[in-house]
Amino acid sequence: xxxxxxxxxxxxxxxxxxxxxxxxxxxxxxxxxxxxxxxxxxxxxxxxxxxxxxxxxxxxxxxxxxxxxxxxxxxxxxxxxxxxxxxxxxxxxxxxxxxxxxxxxxxxxxxxxxxxxxxxxxxxxxxxxxxxxxxxxxxxxxxxxxxxxxxxxxxxxxxxxxxxxxxxxxxxxxxxxxxxxxxxxxxxxxxxxxxxxxxxxxxxxxxxxxxxxxxxxxxxxxxxxxxxxxxxxxxxxxxx
Numbered sequence: 001x002x003x004x005x006x007x008x009x010x011x012x013x014x015x016x017x018x019x020x021x022x023x024x025x026x027x028x029x030x031x032x033x034x035x036x037x038x039x040x041x042x043x044x045x046x047x048x049x050x051x052x053x054x055x056x057x058x059x060x061x062x063x064x065x066x067x068x069x070x071x072x073x074x075x076x077x078x079x080x081x082x083x084x085x086x087x088x089x090x091x092x093x094x095x096x097x098x099x100x101x102x103x104x105x106x107x108x109x110x111x112x113x114x115x116x117x118x119x120x121x122x123x124x125x126x127x128x129x130x131x132x133x134x135x136x137x138x139x140x141x142x143x144x145x146x147x148x149x150x151x152x153x154x155x156x157x158x159x160x161x162x163x164x165x166x167x168x169x170x171x172x173x174x175x176x177x178x179x180x181x182x183x184x185x186x187x188x189x190x191x192x193x194x195x196x197x198x199x200x201x202x203x204x205x206x207x208x209x210x211x212x213x214x215x216x217x218x219x220x221x222x223x224x225x226x227x228x229x230x231x232x233x234x235x236x237x238x239x240x
Contacts, residue, residue, distance in 0.1 A: 001033065001037040001038070003038075003042045006037065006038055007049070007052060007053045009027075009031045009033060010022075010027065010049060010050065010053040010055070011053055011054070013027060013030060013031065014053075014055060017097070018097045020097065021050050021053070021055040023046075024046040027046075067121065068100075069100045069104050069105065070117055070118055071121070072099055073100075073105065073114070073118055074118050074121065074122060074128060074131050076089075076092065077118065077131050077134055077135065078130060078131050078134075081134060081220060082134060082220070082221070083111055083114065083115060089102035089105065090102050115135040115136070116135075118131065118135045119132050119135045119136065122135075133165075133168060133219075133223055134221065136221070136223075158173060158174065158199075158200060158201075158203035159173065159174060159197040159198060159199055159200065159203065160172070160173045160197065160198045160200055160206045160207045160210065160240075161173070161174065161194050161196070161197040161198075162194070162195045162196045162197070162231065162234050162235075163192055163193065163194050163195065164192070164193050164195050165192045165193075168219060168225060169195070169223065169224050169225070169226045169231070170192075170222050170223050170224075171207060171210045171211060171214070171222055171224060171234075172207065172222050173203035173204065173206070174203075195231060195234075195235065196231075196234055196235040198237045198238060198240050199238065199239050200239065200240045202240075206240045209240075210234065214226060214230060217230065
């Protein structure tokens with residue numbers, strides 16, 4: 001492994017990275033050049049190699065402010081009409097070096113927790129109601145409260161609920177509908193009210209049934225724009 005080849009690779013990968021030289025570990029990963037190929041042979045430090053290649057060594061970046069990261073995520077959610085995947089975040093970063101690394105968003109925890117963080121950020125600003133509704137559909141419906149009812153053979157009943165916020169309706173499932181209503185009430189731009197709930201021993205199956213039935217009126221996630229006839233059809237069922 002020659003000195004000139006390593007320098008050429010530093011310049012090539014920097015050009016592909018928007019003119020910014022790569023850190024040591026990423027450089028080794030993308031080029032296959034090992035640390036032992038240069039350390040102690042040509043340079044004592046990676047920063048020395050960068051200087052010889054004509055670059056100013058990278059400075060350690062300060063932790064990106066959560067608010068700035070959430071703002072970029074909110075705009076991406078608006079564009080995608082859903083939470084982007086990790087692969088999509090990586091692609092966004094490659095196309096736009098100013099976009100936060102996908103690792104930045106991991107500090108928020110699960111996708112459900114990330115959606116909650118975005119909702120909190122949006123609620124403090126105007127013109128983000130669409131992002132709030134999209135994020136609400138990504139939040140986990142499963143809760144840990146005691147179930148509505150348990151029968152003698154160990155079978156547990158849950159509920160499929162119809163919740164309204166503004167002109168949109170959410171069809172979801174839970175074993176604690178009242179708690180779910182309270183949770184969404186503090187997350188949505190308009191008051192959330194449970195219109196009706198159907199008790200069932202198969203919440204996933206019954207929820208899927210109503211999602212398919214109202215598929216033509218689907219908006220985002222579990223949110224639908226229903227007619228009065230649709231709502232009446234749902235309210236006619238008390239158990240399924």
